[in-house]
Amino acid sequence: MNNWITVCLKDVIEEEDVIRFDYDGRSFAIYRDLWNDYFATDGFCTHERVHLADGLVLDDTIECPKHNGRFNYKTGVALRSPACEALSTYPVRLENGVVQIAL
Amino acid sequence: MIKIGKKASLKFPVAFERDYSLNGRRAKHALEVGLASADWYHTDIPRKTIKALMRRSDRPALIDTAIWFGLLLLTGLGGVALWGQWWAVPFFAAYGVLYGSASDSRWHECGHGTAFKTDWMNNIIYHIASFMVIRNPISWRWSHARHHTDTIIVGRDPEINLTRPPKIIEAALRFTGILSGPKSLQIMFRNGVGFMTEDELNYIPSSEVSKVVLWARVHLSMYILTVLMCIVLWSIIPLMLVGFPRLYGCWHMVMLGLLQHGGLEEDVTDHRLNSRTLYINPISRWLYWNMNYHVEHHMFPMVPYHSLPRLHDLIKHDLPKPNSSISEAYRELFFALWHQRIDSDFCIQKKLPSTAKPFRKEFHDLKFTETSN
Numbered sequence: 001m002n003n004w005i006t007v008c009l010k011d012v013i014e015e016e017d018v019i020r021f022d023y024d025g026r027s028f029a030i031y032r033d034l035w036n037d038y039f040a041t042d043g044f045c046t047h048e049r050v051h052l053a054d055g056l057v058l059d060d061t062i063e064c065p066k067h068n069g070r071f072n073y074k075t076g077v078a079l080r081s082p083a084c085e086a087l088s089t090y091p092v093r094l095e096n097g098v099v100q101i102a103l
Numbered sequence: 104m105i106k107i108g109k110k111a112s113l114k115f116p117v118a119f120e121r122d123y124s125l126n127g128r129r130a131k132h133a134l135e136v137g138l139a140s141a142d143w144y145h146t147d148i149p150r151k152t153i154k155a156l157m158r159r160s161d162r163p164a165l166i167d168t169a170i171w172f173g174l175l176l177l178t179g180l181g182g183v184a185l186w187g188q189w190w191a192v193p194f195f196a197a198y199g200v201l202y203g204s205a206s207d208s209r210w211h212e213c214g215h216g217t218a219f220k221t222d223w224m225n226n227i228i229y230h231i232a233s234f235m236v237i238r239n240p241i242s243w244r245w246s247h248a249r250h251h252t253d254t255i256i257v258g259r260d261p262e263i264n265l266t267r268p269p270k271i272i273e274a275a276l277r278f279t280g281i282l283s284g285p286k287s288l289q290i291m292f293r294n295g296v297g298f299m300t301e302d303e304l305n306y307i308p309s310s311e312v313s314k315v316v317l318w319a320r321v322h323l324s325m326y327i328l329t330v331l332m333c334i335v336l337w338s339i340i341p342l343m344l345v346g347f348p349r350l351y352g353c354w355h356m357v358m359l360g361l362l363q364h365g366g367l368e369e370d371v372t373d374h375r376l377n378s379r380t381l382y383i384n385p386i387s388r389w390l391y392w393n394m395n396y397h398v399e400h401h402m403f404p405m406v407p408y409h410s411l412p413r414l415h416d417l418i419k420h421d422l423p424k425p426n427s428s429i430s431e432a433y434r435e436l437f438f439a440l441w442h443q444r445i446d447s448d449f450c451i452q453k454k455l456p457s458t459a460k461p462f463r464k465e466f467h468d469l470k471f472t473e474t475s476n
Binding site for chain 1: 140150154159215216217222244245248252308310311403404405
């Protein structure tokens with residue numbers, strides 16, 4: 001059974017953007033796309049320990065702010081080297097205007 | 104503190120050679136003390152502002168690339184048409200810089216994937232420029248990623264181009280490409296026959312090695328074809344257009360490349376201490392694609408070259424004062440190199456303006472003690 005954790009109010013994340021969410025010693029990246037759907041992945045790039053939340057969201061892609069490794073943040077798939085390994089993704093839901101992530 | 108090595112009994116003390124290999128004692132030290140993959144200082148910029156700066160566009164790079172290829176064509180054709188006359192010299196001089204120096208900045212920016220918005224355009228220009236500058240497009244992509252993770256961390260960064268104590272004559276010869284050109288070809292040949300050094304394997308994942316070999320063979324084949332054309336035509340002109348410009352035209356790349364980090368600190372996690380921003384003339388800025396804003400580039404590598412002047416204006420209150428010109432930066436560099444002959448710890452320590460946040464100092468006292476063993 002999913003353990004739903006509250007992240008933030010839905011408007012805290014802008015359209016086509018990402019924020020960092022730290023919980024229980026782990027870091028996550030929470031995304032909002034252009035259609036107001038929300039997504040979550042691990043917070044660090046799989047290439048180096050760099051926070052993806054400092055990167056740029058372009059369509060369905062998150063770009064690592066240091067080396068330009070790219071991932072599809074909806075599926076976690078690595079799209080551009082130096083990122084080779086996929087990101088872990090997590091279920092996200094909206095409950096009364098609040099973004100929640102399942103861990 | 105001056106560290107005097109095993110030659111201390113000589114009349115002139117000589118500083119110890121630092122171990123810049125990626126598998127040596129300094130590499131172990133960097134990993135042990137947390138210098139590897141560390142958190143680096145960044146100037147605070149509102150999220151909206153940095154997002155706007157990181158936005159990509161095809162237009163500036165398309166225009167620049169069209170001008171670049173146009174000038175390569177004009178100067179190359181002019182040089183060939185006037186071959187045998189003194190008038191060919193200025194044409195080849197210009198062609199050489201466009202080929203042997205501008206290719207470096209195009210390689211760099213397209214490697215970061217920031218020059219064009221459309222990534223296949225980045226990839227095409229990246230491969231063309233890699234060939235021109237004689238760099239394996241795969242291994243250098245990984246090498247440069249490491250350079251950005253561990254900038255000027257001894258034992259981690261494979262792209263430290265001025266080691267300590269400095270090899271001044273060798274550095275001077277780089278302006279001619281006479282050593283670096285053949286060395287680059289030698290590396291290409293070594294990779295082409297499938298041999299990687301321990302250092303290369305330190306930063307190239309094993310899954311990428313076959314691509315390194317493949318691209319080395321592609322590049323070598325093109326050089327072999329160029330030599331064959333010389334033989335068939337019984338003329339040096341094909342090599343004057345492909346290959347040799349990396350030697351006779353690399354001086355501009357070297358001139359600015361040595362200034363990126365030369366004479367500044369090693370083993371720190373604040374780009375304001377180990378990178379140099381300087382003001383240069385507009386032609387050099389175009390050839391170099393604004394990499395004179397080097398502190399800014401390292402702090403925010405995903406900001407495209409055409410936005411670096413705006414980034415500079417935005418954060419210069421938090422950065423050391425830029426060098427005012429290439430010659431002023433070289434005076435600073437020579438001063439540092441002169442002292443580093445006998446004191447490997449010597450470096451230029453930049454001053455911050457009163458508006459800046461203090462330097463990150465946590466690694467400054469973790470000096471690695473050199474010994475003769």
